[in-house]
Amino acid sequence: MSSPEVTTPPLSALPSGWTSQEPTDHDVEDLVRLLRRHEKQARGWPGADSEQVTADVTGRGAAMRTHWLIRDPEGAARAWVSCHDRAAGRVLVGVTIDPELDADLAEPVAAYCFGLAEQISAGIAADRGLAATQMDSGAFQDDERQDRWLKAAGFTLVRTWWQMERPVTPEEATEHPEPREGVVVRRVRRDGAVGLPEDADLHAVHEILEESFADHFNNYRETFEEFLTRLRADPGHRWDHWWVAEVDGRPAGALVGTKVTGRLDADGNPVPDGSYVEYIGVHSSARGRGVAKALLWAVIADAAARGRNRVGLEVDAQSPTGADGLYTSLGWETSYVTESWHKDVAASAG
16 A cells, blocks of 8 residues: 655744655665664664665655655754554654754754654545544653653653563574474475465464454554565565464464664674564463463574574563563563553544
């Protein structure tokens, strides 16, 4: 589905001489630098890279995203609005403001950006034929500036998330517990010489994840096509990072991982590649059989075999399932905390 047409708000809403336009390939490096400045100020270290930003702005992920880049009178990139049509009734909203801006400029620019994000989100809802949609925006914990702007724009803090990492050692490629009796973990089956996964396995992964997340916070159902399209748009996507767990011969668990390309740390030192758990789910009928632990050991062993040094994942800090206990028992620790902020908006008319 193409992004809805959006009319740029009057530029009088921005400080005099500022401009707003949709970014192109030529703007990617400016966006990366802007995002890295924000990450360093708000979290303590930068993590953005050109590969991911390119994928989101002009690459495979761009079809479901709308972006606007705001520049100051000298042409410097100072703000970025991103709206991702994530699922029916849910728009992921990103608003990034240059931390180097003085407050007297940052405040009106932030107000403009959140207003633009709301306009885009309302257009997405209309394009989907919905009466309204949820805007879902994020912030790093303790980022008082972003929190203030979110509150001013009418958002409410609804959840916090632990961003966890676990170190991986080379020995873990072979030295790890075996699954319990009756549990078998395998990669999704690939079909023939072209190497594409078997359709039955992909549907099994989608169905398991939909069922296992049905009662989770803010879950939105995705069609099979939406699910595949979104995950394949990630530059870290690899079919050999998808696992299925069978219990007594039937698919009952699934894990979708990605590759995290190592860049440079805050001091300019090289960082090895890592792995990341995008999704892990176990069908309700198979819980208590050690399926989740077996899937996690599979991604740990795979990362070790590939020479990677870590596996990351995200966990709901308020989840009643106690999943964090499992992750902690297997060596994961929280490296930083993020927040989810929500606002409901009506679809635009016409």
